[in-house]
Amino acid sequence: xxxxxxxxxxxxxxxxxxxxxxxxxxxxxxxxxxxxxxxxxxxxxxxxxxxxxxxxxxxxxxxxxxxxxxxxxxxxxxxxxxxxxxxxxxxxxxxxxxxxxxxxxxxxxx
Amino acid sequence: xxxxxxxxxxxxxxxxxxxxxxxxxxxxxxxxxxxxxxxxxxxxxxxxxxxxxxxxxxxxxxxxxxxxxxxxxxxxxxxxxxxxxxxxxxxxxxxxxxxxxxxxxxxxxxxxxxx
Numbered sequence: 331x332x333x334x335x336x337x338x339x340x341x342x343x344x345x346x347x348x349x350x351x352x353x354x355x356x357x358x359x360x361x362x363x364x365x366x367x368x369x370x371x372x373x374x375x376x377x378x379x380x381x382x383x384x385x386x387x388x389x390x391x392x393x394x395x396x397x398x399x400x401x402x403x404x405x406x407x408x409x410x411x412x413x414x415x416x417x418x419x420x421x422x423x424x425x426x427x428x429x430x431x432x433x434x435x436x437x438x439x440x
Numbered sequence: 441x442x443x444x445x446x447x448x449x450x451x452x453x454x455x456x457x458x459x460x461x462x463x464x465x466x467x468x469x470x471x472x473x474x475x476x477x478x479x480x481x482x483x484x485x486x487x488x489x490x491x492x493x494x495x496x497x498x499x500x501x502x503x504x505x506x507x508x509x510x511x512x513x514x515x516x517x518x519x520x521x522x523x524x525x526x527x528x529x530x531x532x533x534x535x536x537x538x539x540x541x542x543x544x545x546x547x548x549x550x551x552x553x554x555x
Contacts, residue, residue: 338480361541361542363543363544370528370549371548371549372530372546372547372548372549373483373530373546374546375543375544375545378541378543380541417482417483419483421542426490426536426542427473427485427488427496427498428473428485428544429485429499430475430482430483430484431482432480432481432482433482
């Protein structure tokens with residue numbers, strides 16, 4: 331089975347940097363995904379990590395350590411529109427289906 | 441036009457009714473998924489299909505059934521709806537051909553209320 335943990339809520343200031351952590355336990359690992367979801371809308375894909383290290387995409391970066399079962403999503407130069415939930419999801423080697431964490435709701439304040 | 445569409449977008453029904461939620465995609469993906477989302481519980485997988493002849497149960501399949509009518513269509517049915525099936529339902533698609541990472545792309549969701 332799989333277990334994914336991430337903080338429930340975070341608050342940050344416009345223009346700042348925020349790091350959202352995700353820890354996971356899985357019987358077989360085949361990649362970690364981050365999604366952004368605005369309230370009442372569909373999740374949208376942000377990043378994918380399968381090897382250790384940092385993947386950078388504009389203001390968003392994602393880091394993975396497979397040995398520690400740990401990932402983080404880093405958001406730089408925060409904007410008000412970044413207020414959303416951020417979902418961590420792990421792909422297992424068996425089912426090849428995603429298991430999602432409960433999500434971290436980020437509120438960006440002026 | 442949206443790549444992944446869901447109908448209906450909103451539905452209110454009564455306990456015991458049969459309900460079908462439909463999902464269509466124009467992305468040409470082989471893989472399709474149904475999730476439900478409840479506050480505080482995140483997205484949970486109900487069923488998934490890797491091609492037309494392949495259907496798999498997810499973690500919460502009880503009370504649900506699915507039909508993969510074609511590569512582009514995947515329907516979710518609630519045979520006899522109950523109030524605790526009130527939730528936001530999402531369809532998703534993915535593709536593992538070539539260099540694809542099997543990233544899932546979501547439809548807009550169906551908000552279902554069972555009274």
